[in-house]
Amino acid sequence: MAICRARTWLVRSFSSLPFNRLRVCVVGSGPAGFYSAEKMLKAHQGAEVDIVDRLPTPFGLVRSGVAPDHPETKIVMNQFSRVAQNERCSFFGNVSVGSSVSLSELRQMYHVVVLAYGAESDRVLGIPGEDLTGVHSAREFVWWYNGHPDCTNLTPDLKRTDTAVILGQGNVALDVARILLRPTAELATTDIASHALAALEESSIRKVYLVGRRGPVQAACTAKELREVLGIKDLYIQIQEIDLLKTTADEEELKNSRIQRRVYELLSKAAISGPSYPSSGQRELHFVFFRKPDRFLDSGDRSGQVAGVRFEKTALKDVGSGKQIAVGAGEFEDLECGLVLKSIGYKSIPVDGLPFDHQKGIVPNVRGRVLNDTSGDLTHLEEGLYVCGWLKRGPTGIIATNLYCAEETIASISEDLEKGALASASTFPKPGREGLLHLLDSRGAKVIPFGAWEKIDSEEKRLGSLKNKPREKFTTREELLKIATE
Structure with missing residues (x-):
């Protein structure tokens, strides 16, 4: 009974929008991912954007890369939170592309997949x-x-x-x-x-x-x-x-x-x-x-x-x-x-089914459009697949650099939609969010929506206030999942 209630709560946590929406999935919830989602929501009023991250917590390197004595840099999390709270946007935490769901499956369920998961190796x-x-x-x-x-x-x-x-x-x-x-x-x-x-x-x-x-x-x-x-x-x-x-x-x-x-x-x-x-x-x-x-x-x-x-x-x-x-x-x-x-x-790491330039450590792309080889030839495009952030340009720049990087990638998506290089939502409807939820539920995945992250956020801040700190972080998956799903 408890599992059934949890699944019902999970489905209700994600807004359900008309089936013929433009379905967009952003993989990675760091600055590149959130800027991509924000730009997409503004550029396409009919788009539904889902942000997937392998961690139960959002914000990527803003949370885990920015030095603790640089709190002013972390203020951007407020902006990203507003993006996640948009009725056309949902956060899927604790979902790993490669084990929870494959890249191939995401491409089948969404019109557009933007990979923005950064560089998680050395x-x-x-x-x-x-x-x-x-x-x-x-x-x-x-x-x-x-x-x-x-x-x-x-x-x-x-x-x-x-x-x-x-x-x-x-x-x-x-x-x-x-x-x-x-x-x-x-x-x-x-x-x-x-x-x-x-x-x-x-x-x-x-x-x-x-x-x-x-x-x-x-x-x-x-x-x-x-x-x-x-x-x-x-x-x-x-x-x-x-x-x-x-x-x-x-x-x-x-x-x-x-x-x-x-x-x-x-x-x-x-x-x-x-x-x-x-x-x-x-x-x-x-x-x-x-x-x-x-x-x-x-x-x-x-x-x-x-x-x-x-x-x-x-x-x-x-x-x-x-x-x-x-x-x-x-x-x-x-x-x-x-x-x-x-x-x-x-150093970035490829996932199965993703073209990758091992020498440069990036996904071969032209202005964010993923190519299936390193030729730079636009006739070798991977339809519907895009890239942003470190995975696109290499591990350089500051947080704001990802804003301009995202603008370029979203502009490429818009151009491709206008010239018919992408399957349209009206002609080729795709299951998007509902399809992903159904697939993850069938595999028993513990998905952490943004509302559950807000419970973690609230508890970290409460514990931090007792020690005169901004927050007291939970540092294991077990702790994070426990707080999120209680």
Whole structure:
């Protein structure tokens, strides 16, 4: 009886619209997914949009990627919530494309499928020792401190070492460095996961090295992120002044990029404004340039624990078009550490039936239209299949970048509808939402609608208020599903 009541409640939670609606399914509920849904609802008043996500919670990297001490960035969740509450939109949480439902089945049920599930894996270096204990991807670490269910059990060891090496100097690398070095009293009033806060409170890490292959002119971070990490209380900053020397090619790069100029100015100022040596017990942040990892060093005690990184010094080589790449100089040096976080890029993963360019790590597409090969030829289109976000362009840009990305994809869909390149809703009606609900119900799937997420949201905020936090996140699927379905 309880199961029957739950299924009835589930069906009623999703609005039922006329059968001849344009049926659109968006896979992924991060910024790319929600912007796509929002643009679709505005562009096509007759469209019904369903957003599918493998997690019980919506918002993707806004919830699990944005640093806990950046609450202003998360305000966009309010806008996304209004999209989900639109009577022509529904959220299907805890539905995984590939296991709960196949891509092929979605394409049969919907006129349009927009894939916007991002990049949920990592690039690899492919060097010796990468599988040693203590070597993690920055993505895993970020998901761990943000309470993502996939990384609740990561348990990075922050107690056995005082030194962490972060490979990369982009915004994610700076986020990770800031979380490791910022006073935990300041993090305690954020929505950081409780297990991460407890580990950071007992952390022995006092030195963090941010290592980049190229120089300060090419640092991949933004001025805002850099200013934030440089502004941590009582933090010793070390930047070698010799690394700040510029070549003619560097000057040309700086001339063409206001962002790079500002980053370089901040690094230059930090290099000369601080003390020459750290005081006793002071936490340290070292910017290391012109180094590329050659191998990870084993502790040698059969524990399989990382004990350091061997770096090769690099020099910049001009390859034209104002671009310089790092090439090995044949000189090596070792840096001892007990924790390594690789911030070298996210990687998308294909699902069955999806064309994929493994070299570029994206779905081959032209302005969001999916192609069945990498030729770029529009005669090779996959009808009704589109892509947006990192899956479309690679893991670059900020949250707002997905807004423009979604506009382009939805414009392509509109063009295809106008010229008859897509099956129309009136001529070829499809089951859409009702068909998906029926299929998932037949497979016993526990679907989490947006109303159930709002119960999770409300309870997280209630528990957070007891600790002077914005929210206290539930970090396992079991907890999330329990709260959602009670």
